[in-house]
Amino acid sequence: MGFNVAVVGATGNVGREFLTILAERDFPVDNVVALASSRSVGKEVSFGEDDVLKVEALDTFDFKGIDIVLSSPGSKVSAVFAPRATKAGAIVIDNTSYFRMEPDVPLVVPEVNPEAIAQYQKRGIIANPNCSTIQMVVALKPLHDLARIKRVVVATYQSVSGAGRAAMDELFSQTRAIYVNDPVKPERFAKQIAFNVIPQCEVFRDDGWTTEEWKVVNETRKIIDPDIAVTATCVRVPVFIGHAEAVNIEFSRPMTEERARAALRNAPGVVVLDHRADEGYVTPAEIAGEDAVYVSRIRRDPTVPHGLNLWVVADNLRKGAALNAVQIAEILAADYLGGRGARPKVEPLRRKTG
Ligand SMILES: NC(=O)c1ccc[n+]([C@@H]2O[C@H](COP(=O)([O-])OP(=O)(O)OC[C@H]3O[C@@H](n4cnc5c(N)ncnc54)[C@H](OP(=O)(O)O)[C@@H]3O)[C@@H](O)[C@H]2O)c1
16 A cells, blocks of 8 residues: 655646656555646646656645645645645645745755654645755755854856746747847746846845745755855856756864865765866756756865855756655655555665764
C-alpha cells in the first residue's frame, strides 16, 4: 500500500517536473491524479516513461482519499484550494509563496531544516521555499554551522523557466524574432529578455525592492536563522533553465577557504566544482536536469575580517522547486505517515547529524 497523490498545476513547468521526479525516485504511490485549470481538462501529461494521466479540473475535484498534494498553481489559486484539500484530510506541500511566511506553516529544505516538517500537523500545509532561496540555503547552512554567518549579499542570475511556461516561450520567440528582424514585444517580462538582462524578478514593492528579493531575504532568515542579515538583487537572464547566484558572506568567526571547501564537500546535496582555471566552475547550461546544488569560485573576501565569495548554481525546476517538494514528501511518508508502502529513498539527501 502506497499513497494517493494529487499534483496541482500538473501542466506547468513545476507540475510536470513533480510527475517526472515522483516516478524517477519510485515514490510509493497507489494512485496519482493530475489537476490544472478547467482549460486543461482532458489534456494528457506523462507520469514517468510509461504512464499518461488525463488532466482533471482542480475547481471541482474532491480531495477525499488523497494523502499528499504537491501543488504549484500560483499563489491566488493555492490560497483557495489548499484549505479545501486539508479539510478533506490531505497534506499539502505547496510551491507558491502564499503560505511561506505564516508562522504556523513550516518552510522546509530537507538538507537544512528537515525537523520543521513535524509542524505540518498545525495546518496540514508545508511550504516549499522560493527557487533562489533553496539553492542558497543549501550552500549557506554548513558554513553557518561552522562560523555563524552575520551578513549575506547576493546577486541572482535567474533563468526564465522560474517565471513559468509562458516566460520560456517568450525568450524563444523573442530570440527568433530578433534573428529574422521581426519586432520584439515584451509580454511576460517588463523589457526585452532575449540578448538582455533585467534587474526585475516579479513586481515592485513600495520600498523599491521586488517581491522576489523580499522572498530571498525573509525566507533565508526563516529557514536558517533570523539573526542573519541578507540583502539581494534579483536579475532575470536569457537562460532557459538553471539559476546562478554570486554570494558574498561575512562571518562572525574566522573562516578559511579550506574549511569552507571541506564543509561544502561534506554537505548533503552539494557538489563542489572549483578548479580556478578555464572551465573549472559550473554554469546553468551544464546542470539543467541535475539534482545537486553546485558551488564554484570559493574565495576569500579580504575587504571584511571574515569574508567569503561563492558562485552557486542549481536547476530551479528540480532542486529549486519539484525535487525539494518530493524530498519533503519522502520524509513525511517515511517519518510521519509510516507503515504505508516501501520506505522511500530519502537517505542520500538527508542532513547528516552528529
Ligand atoms: N518555476 C520555478 O522555478 C518555480 C520555483 C518555485 C516555485 N514556483 C511557483 O510555482 C508556481 C507555478 O510555477 P510554474 O513555473 O509551474 O508556472 P506555469 O508553468 O505557468 O504553470 C502554472 C500551472 O498552474 C495551473 N493553473 C493556473 N491557474 C489555475 C487555476 N485557476 N486552477 C488550477 N490550476 C491553475 C496551470 O494550469 P493550466 O495549464 O490549465 O493553465 C499550470 O498547470 C508559481 O506560484 C511559482 O511562483 C515556481
